[in-house]
Each structure stands twice: as C-alpha cells, then as structure tokens.
Amino acid sequence: MNTKSTKLKPAKLCYEHIGGKLGQLLLENFADKAWIAKKTxxxxxxxxxxxxxxxxxxxxxxxxxxxxxxx
Incomplete structure (x- = not known):
C-alpha cells in the first residue's frame, strides 16, 4: 500500500451493513430508482x-x- 498521505472517502461498515454517508446515499439512490421501496x-x-x-x-x-x- 502506498504510504503517501491521501484523503480517502470512507465506506463505513456497521455490523453487517454499510453505514455513514455512503449508506445514506445508496439508500436514497436505490429508493429514487424504485429498486427498494416501503409498503407505506x-x-x-x-x-x-x-x-x-x-x-x-x-x-x-x-x-x-x-x-x-x-x-
């Protein structure tokens, strides 16, 4: 791995799911595309x-x- 300091965007795991901002953005995107939905x-x-x-x-x-x- 490169030891050079770089700013990376986190992809956080929380137990068995993606958390943090990435998880939020994925959820919103999938809902907007109607890939996931709620019954009500x-x-x-x-x-x-x-x-x-x-x-x-x-x-x-x-x-x-x-x-x-x-x-």
Missing part, C-alpha cells in the same frame, strides 16, 4: 422491488443470499 411511508423497513431484483442482479449482486422476511 411510515414503515421502518424497505423491501427489494422486482425492478431492484433485476438491477441488482445486473450489477452482479447475488440477492439470493438475502433471506426473505415478512415486513
């Missing part, structure tokens, strides 16, 4: 839409590793 605006949790399943797969993300839940 007051719901706490998002779900992956059919469009999201297709688009995440195109990105090479294996969403079969995500366990289905009743939300």
């Amino acid at each position: 605006p007051t719901d706490k949790h998002f779900y992956i839409t059919e469009l999201g399943q297709k688009e995440f797969t195109k990105l090479g993300i294996d969403i079969s590793q995500i366990k289905s839940e009743d939300l």
Whole structure:
C-alpha cells in the first residue's frame, strides 16, 4: 500500500451493513430508482422491488443470499 498521505472517502461498515454517508446515499439512490421501496411511508423497513431484483442482479449482486422476511 502506498504510504503517501491521501484523503480517502470512507465506506463505513456497521455490523453487517454499510453505514455513514455512503449508506445514506445508496439508500436514497436505490429508493429514487424504485429498486427498494416501503409498503407505506411510515414503515421502518424497505423491501427489494422486482425492478431492484433485476438491477441488482445486473450489477452482479447475488440477492439470493438475502433471506426473505415478512415486513
């Protein structure tokens, strides 16, 4: 690794998820693109839409590793 001092943008992990500003931006972007959604605006949790399943797969993300839940 280069020992030269450079400013890097963090990609923070919090337990098993991406946290920090990057996590926030990803969530907002995926919601704007309708890749994830909530059943109602007051719901706490998002779900992956059919469009999201297709688009995440195109990105090479294996969403079969995500366990289905009743939300």
